[in-house]
Each structure stands twice: as C-alpha cells, then as structure tokens.
Amino acid sequence: MTPILQINSLKASVNGMPILKGVDLTVNTGELHAIMGPNGSGKSTLAAVLAGREDYEVDAGSILYQGADLLEMEVDERAREGLFLAFQYPVELPGVSMMNFLKTAVNSVREHRGLRPLGAAALLRLAREKAALIHLDSRLKKRSVNEGFSGGEKKRNEIFQLAMLEPRLAILDETDSGLDIDALRNVADGVNGLRTNDRAFVVITHYQRLLDYIIPDFVHVMYDGCIVMSGGKELALELEARGYDWISENGVPA
Amino acid sequence: MARGTRQDDVEARFIEAHHRLFGPGLNGEPGFLHNLRQKAIGRFGSMGFPSKKDEAWKYTSLRGILRTPLAVAPDCTAPPPSVRAIHGLDAHIGVFVNGRLHAGLSVLASLPAGVTIAGLGDAPPALVAAHLARQADFRGHAFVALNTAFLSDGAFVHVPDGTVLDKPVHLIHVISGRAPTLAQPRTLVIAGTGAQVNLIDTISADLAAPSLVNSVTEVFVAAGARVARFEVQDPAAHVSLVTALSAYQLQDSHFQNNSFTFGGQVVRNNIAMLPDAAGCETLLHGLFIARGRAHVDNHTLVDHAKPDCYSAENYRGILDDRATGVFNGKVLVRQDAQRINAYQSNKSIVLSNTARMFAKPELEIYADDVKCSHGATTGQLDAEALFYLRARGLTMPQARTLMLQAFARDIVDKVPIEPLRSVLDERIAAILAR
Structure with a gap:
C-alpha cells in the first residue's frame, strides 16, 4: 500500500486563532476515510488547508502528498497534481459557461499529465458520460457554472467535476449537507462509482447518514482540532447512537 | 470664457486652417453647407476647447494631442490602409476613405431598392439639409463644432419608410496619414417610419504619428423605426478618439447603441439621446478594456422630453496598469415626461492599484411619476x-x-x-x- 497523503502534527490557525492543534492522518491509495466531528472541530479547516486556502496559516507540522511537500505547492498546482476539493459552498460563476470551464480545467490537468488536450466533441462525449453517472441534468451543462443551481444541483455538480477531472485524492467537504435523500443517494452513487484502487477519498461529514451509502474503510473523529478516535465503519454507527457528547465525556484530552 | 494666450494658439491653428481650406467661397457646394461651416467655426472660436475647469471634462484632457500641430486635410499621398471587414459577416459595406465613399472597396450590390448608402455629397440634398447638424449640437460642443466646421463629406445611410434591412450595414471609415493628423469622420443615418436597420461602425486607421480622430454621428429614428448601432473602437495606442453620437427618436421607436472600446490613448465618447415622443425605447450598452496609460471616458445623456418612454444603460469596464476610466451618465426627465422608466448600471473591475475609475450617475428629474434607478460598482475580481x-x-x-x-x-x-x-x-x- 502506498500512502498518498501523510499529515504529521499539523497545526493551523485563522487570524491568529489556532484551529488545528496537531492532526495526524495517513491515507493510502484506494482507501476511503471519513472524518466526522461536531461543528467547529476543525474538519473544514483541514479541507481548506489541504486545498491551499490562503487565509489559513500553517503554524507547524507537514503534509506529504504523493511524497512531495504539499504546502509548497500553489492551489492550482495541487489540483493539477490530482488533488480535488468538493466545496461545501460551491461558488456561482455568472457568465462562465459550464463547458468552457470544464474544457479549461480538464485540459490544464491533462496537459500537466502529458496528455493531449480534448477537443470540443470529445469533451462533450466525456461530459455526457460522466453526467449520467451522477444523474446530473444535462441541461445544466448549458448554463453558467452553478448559477441558479439548487443546493442539490451544486453538490452534484461538484461530484460531476470530480468525475471529469479524475483526481488521485478527492476531499469531500460536507458534500451531504443540505441534501435531500434522493440527492444524497445520487451523490453517493457517484462517489461509489468513482472509487478505484488508484484513487483515495477523504469524506468530511457531520452526520453518519452519508456513510450508510458510502461505506468508509476508516472513520476518524475530530474534536477541538485533533483526531481523537479512529476506527472502522462501525465507529460511525457508534457515534450516531451515542452522539458527539460521548467523545467529550470519555476523557478526550482538552 | 476667458482663455490664456497659449490655449488660444491651439484653437487659432484650427481657425487658420479653416480659413485656408474654406475661406474663399462656395466652390459649387450647396450654400447651406458653406453657411453651416462658417457658423460652426464661429462657435468653435468663441467656445474654444473645453478645459479641466469644465465639469464635463474634469477627468479628461486632450491637451497633449491638441498641442501637436495636426494636419486637417486628408493626406492623399499616404498608401491606403487595408480595410478590415468582419470575417463571415454578410453585410452591405460602405467604405469611406478619408470621408469619401470608395465604390471599389464597398459592397453595395445587394442593397434593396430605395436604400441609400452614399457619401454625404451624393446624398439627396433635401434629406441632408433636413437632418445634417440638427441632432449633433455644434453650438454647445467644441468638438462637434470643429467637426462641423471642416465638414465636406461623410457617410450617409437612408433606410426609407417601411423598409426592413435583413443584412446589417457596415460602415468602415478608413483613415490614413503619416504626419500627426486630425481626422473627422461624419455620419448621418436616417431611418424612415417603421424602418429597421442594424448598423456596424468601425474605423480602419493607419496613422503613423500621434493623431486625433474626432467623429460625429447623427441618427434620426422616425416613428416605429428600430435602429441598433454597434461601434468597435480599437485605434492604436498613440491615437486619441473623441466621438459624438446624437440620436433623435420619434414615437414608438427603438434605438440602441453598443460601443466596444479596446484601444486608443484618450477616448471620449459623448452620447446624447433625445427620445422626443411617447413610447420610445433607448438602450445604451458599452464595454471598455483599458490598459497601459489609456484613458476611456463615456459621457451619456438621455433627455426624456416626452412621457411613457423607457431607457436603460449598461456600461462595463476593465482597467489595468495605470489606465483611467470615467463614466458619467446623465438622465434628464423633463416636467411633462411622466411614466418614464430609466435604468442605469455601471460596473468596473480594477485590476491594479494604479488604475482608477470615476463613476458618476446624474439623475435630474422634474416629473413626479417616474421610475429611475442607477447602480455603480467598482471592485476587484x-x-x-x-x-x-x-x-x-x-x-x-x-x-x-x-x-x-x-x-x-x-x-x-x-x-x-x-x-x-x-x-x-x-x-x-x-x-x-x-
């Protein structure tokens, strides 16, 4: 097994306020890790630091991605190297057409991998195939990126982009939040269809519900900026049954 | 207005040039054109060029180019520049070389009967006399006066009553010169009752030295007519551009102007709309991209003189480097002009710390039953x-x-x-x- 992501003693802050207080996590290729935890525990901060958001300051620790120092890489470089973040709040881009956006994104990633850029016809074919996979309304492809999309459509669009860009490591930041049960199933179907031996997932979620459909290999619980518990998929069920209070009551280091 | 001597020198050069060119007499031209030029040079002389003290010219100065001695007569020895048609566009094309229609370069074979695209000199004199210099105000604007004072030819488009042109009309003004040049294109467009035309206006300029293009376009839109105009301004970085567009609209007519500014040193667009009857629709759209030290100034006026009209303005600008942008949009709603809907939007993106944008909406409303709004935003990506x-x-x-x-x-x-x-x-x- 090859580690694709190695996070060592990561500490990060926003505006001088420490959020991550020493995170350790190793993700191997082919694995799907779920990170659960109450609001404010640092889950989304971890996703933001991995994607390279500038307003997050890394104070200590290291992140190795495919053996290289991730923190030295620009946001777009990380993406071209195969790291994908599905946004918790996907951004609306009025006037940027879906196809033009996909073409630019897909071809910049392909170029980086030494592949020939896709022409309009090939891209359209690929988009049709991938959209079907996650039940994305094909009419959305004719619109501006996320503009006027419903909450569910925006989240499905994130998974659609994931499918188009074929990353090595995908981080899903609360992709299940705000989804009804049908949209949740579509998103889960999409993710399950994209699980391969050479791709890893980190699924960040507040609720266990998503993990009924996406079965994780590992579950980690974040609390106050640290991963305080790790286990198999049964840990998610235990958390569901006992609630997050169970963690604090069980003598978690403060 | 009192002016200093140095400033007078600038105006005096043009006045002298005018006397040299047009002083002696009529040369067989219509008397009204001669009289018009005389009146215009008189007005120019008493007004002089605007200075930064004039509120409307607070941000925009053409002193730099005006201090340069500029040739006012076309340079016939300069090789004619290549004419840039629009790829794939099926249009009636009128090419005007230094103001004169060039039959060989124009494409007018499929022009429907009754429609005229010609030089002003070959246009029906009655129509020219009825409309020329009626919309563009040479009495109040120095640059319009200067253009009018040197007026001898230009582009003329007439779409008669009830005629709908399926193909657009593309007017290409070809300007060339080796020395610093003042080129002054003039265009008169007349759309008859119920007529419809899409009009594209471009300049193909080959000007080796710093130059000024001072153009005037007048549009008469008769009742029920629809005129849409598209102007692409893309001169070289050493060429400045002052334009005046004046449209006069009658009942239930539609006029829209779309201007795209991509080049030039100092660009000043003066747009004056007069919807002078009920039921008019007036749309003004503009996009500019200014980089380097470019300066782009859009001044618009919609003068709602009559009730039940609609106007909307949408201007967008992208500024980088040390560029400056100005948008001044004035909407005047006169006392009897009830039930006017007038909207104005101006959005700019400023990409550098040294680029600047000045946006000034001006609503002057004397009627009480009107809906007017404006919004201006300037920001970064x-x-x-x-x-x-x-x-x-x-x-x-x-x-x-x-x-x-x-x-x-x-x-x-x-x-x-x-x-x-x-x-x-x-x-x-x-x-x-x-």
Missing part, C-alpha cells in the same frame, strides 16, 4: 471565485481571463450579429491574454 477556479487546476492568469471574459459577456451577448460577436470574443480573449 471575486477572490472566492478565483480560488474555486484555481482549485480546478486553472492558473491564476487562466482564472482571471475566464472571469473577465464572463464579466464582458453581459455586454457582448447583447450583440445579435453572430460574426461580430465572434470577432469581439476573439479580440477580448487576445487582449486579456496579453
């Missing part, structure tokens, strides 16, 4: 949107270009002529990729 694009693998320049193209698209998409839209898209992409 949305950081969250840039991050989103970069998180998908786009480099910073790619992400910026994509977002700026999206910003421009709002205006470009208002162009219903596909080949023109493609040309604009390509040009914008090329400029933004630089």
